[in-house]
Amino acid sequence: MKIYYGWYVIAVAIVFQAVTFGLGTYSFTFWVPSWMHEFHAGRGDVMWATSLLTIALGVMGPAAGWAFDRVSIRWLACLGGAVYALGLALISISTALWQIVAIYAVLLGMGFTLAGSLTGQTLAAKWFRGRRGLAIGIVSIGSSVGGFLLPPLVAHLIGEYDWRTAQRILAVLTAVAIIPLSWLIVRNSPEEAGIEPEPESDASRHVVASGVHRTWTYGDILRERTFWLTVVGILPPALAFAGALGNLRPYAVDIGIPAEKTALLMSEIAGIMVISKLSIGALSDRVDLRIIYWVAAAPLVIGMALMLGRPDFSTMLLVAPLLGFTGGSHMALLGAIVGSRFGPASFGKVAGLLMPFLTISALGAVISGTIRDKMGSYDAVHEIYIVIALISAACMVFLPTTRKAPPKEIAS
Numbered sequence: 231m232k233i234y235y236g237w238y239v240i241a242v243a244i245v246f247q248a249v250t251f252g253l254g255t256y257s258f259t260f261w262v263p264s265w266m267h268e269f270h271a272g273r274g275d276v277m278w279a280t281s282l283l284t285i286a287l288g289v290m291g292p293a294a295g296w297a298f299d300r301v302s303i304r305w306l307a308c309l310g311g312a313v314y315a316l317g318l319a320l321i322s323i324s325t326a327l328w329q330i331v332a333i334y335a336v337l338l339g340m341g342f343t344l345a346g347s348l349t350g351q352t353l354a355a356k357w358f359r360g361r362r363g364l365a366i367g368i369v370s371i372g373s374s375v376g377g378f379l380l381p382p383l384v385a386h387l388i389g390e391y392d393w394r395t396a397q398r399i400l401a402v403l404t405a406v407a408i409i410p411l412s413w414l415i416v417r418n419s420p421e422e423a424g425i426e427p428e429p430e431s432d433a434s435r436h437v438v439a440s441g442v443h444r445t446w447t448y449g450d451i452l453r454e455r456t457f458w459l460t461v462v463g464i465l466p467p468a469l470a471f472a473g474a475l476g477n478l479r480p481y482a483v484d485i486g487i488p489a490e491k492t493a494l495l496m497s498e499i500a501g502i503m504v505i506s507k508l509s510i511g512a513l514s515d516r517v518d519l520r521i522i523y524w525v526a527a528a529p530l531v532i533g534m535a536l537m538l539g540r541p542d543f544s545t546m547l548l549v550a551p552l553l554g555f556t557g558g559s560h561m562a563l564l565g566a567i568v569g570s571r572f573g574p575a576s577f578g579k580v581a582g583l584l585m586p587f588l589t590i591s592a593l594g595a596v597i598s599g600t601i602r603d604k605m606g607s608y609d610a611v612h613e614i615y616i617v618i619a620l621i622s623a624a625c626m627v628f629l630p631t632t633r634k635a636p637p638k639e640i641a642s
Contacts, residue, residue, distance in 0.1 A: 236357035243350035244372035252376020259479035273599035286339025288589025295582015311408025314341025322397035366565035377500025468591035470615035476595030503558030514566035526559030
């Protein structure tokens with residue numbers, strides 16, 4: 231049986247997301263103690279690096295989304311891998327914390343944007359029709375694969391050598407893993423590759439008939455209720471998840487968990503994210519997205535509640551999969567909402583336009599670190615995350631269950 235070429239494209243997208251997310255997000259927490267010690271900085275100061283990385287993704291997202299709909303994604307992914315590798319190499323020779331923060335914000339931010347989740351989800355939306363939700367769920371596991379595999383490697387490299395040597399090794403790994411595969415395999419769409427598109431399913435055929443395949447203008451998108459409910463629904467859980475992820479190693483130090491066990495927790499989070507992305511992606515083609523959202527939100531609230539006080543390692547082994555399930559679910563839900571409500575023709579544009587709003591979640595790491603520095607505990611911020619997660623869940627009642635054609639198409 232011949233394998234549909236779109237799955238090869240998805241496999242490459244998983245690889246480049248694994249590298250960029252695995253190193254830039256999931257492994258970030260392991261650099262924190264070294265940078266705090268070498269540059270005499272507080273937790274909140276160091277957290278600006280990961281926060282500005284995500285903010286940069288939001289700033290660059292709209293332009294990248296526009297480019298993904300018009301320019302060769304193969305070229306853009308290769309450029310992203312090269313810039314990301316350069317950033318890691320420059321971090322290894324940095325002499326001040328502000329230099330590292332600037333590199334994260336500019337070079338790693340550009341690499342994330344061009345070879346990250348927005349790229350992968352756009353490719354999935356363009357290559358798949360009847361199984362679009364499943365494809366988006368599968369491609370979204372790339373970041374979690376990186377989170378499962380790379381933190382133990384990073385912890386080992388830092389312990390075996392030093393953080394600067396580890397950065398150089400990882401720069402080479404990034405270039406080798408991303409650039410050749412992206413150049414050889416990635417194409418924008420079946421039409422560009424001269425391949426017959428995947429057949430429509432009953433559900434996707436209905437979407438096409440309703441006009442969702444047509445192009446949305448920026449004005450139409452910003453006037454659409456679904457767009458703003460997506461922001462309200464995804465931002466708070468993403469804020470909480472970013473805060474927990476970025477501060478996992480410092481938090482573990484506070485409660486007496488060593489680096490090796492922290493790496494195990496990070497891998498557990500990422501592993502569960504793989505499962506949640508696949509399951510949520512598959513269900514999104516069949517089940518009301520509001521119900522999926524509420525199922526995904528509950529574990530976050532429970533996990534944050536368990537993190538209050540000084541939980542032991544056995545409790546954290548329970549917390550990790552709860553956080554991972556919510557983190558993975560909302561990534562898949564974001565793609566499912568955009569793909570099903572706005573269609574593949576405008577997927578890059580809509581997803582890119584969402585990035586500036588959703589990157590406010592990057593402040594989660596800074597908020598958590600700063601409150602810990604001032605209050606000596608992470609409890610207050612965990613309580614805040616619980617409250618805003620519950621408010622977001624209530625707002626999702628108003629998410630439309632279907633999507634009509636863009637206003638211009640209706641008028642015509």
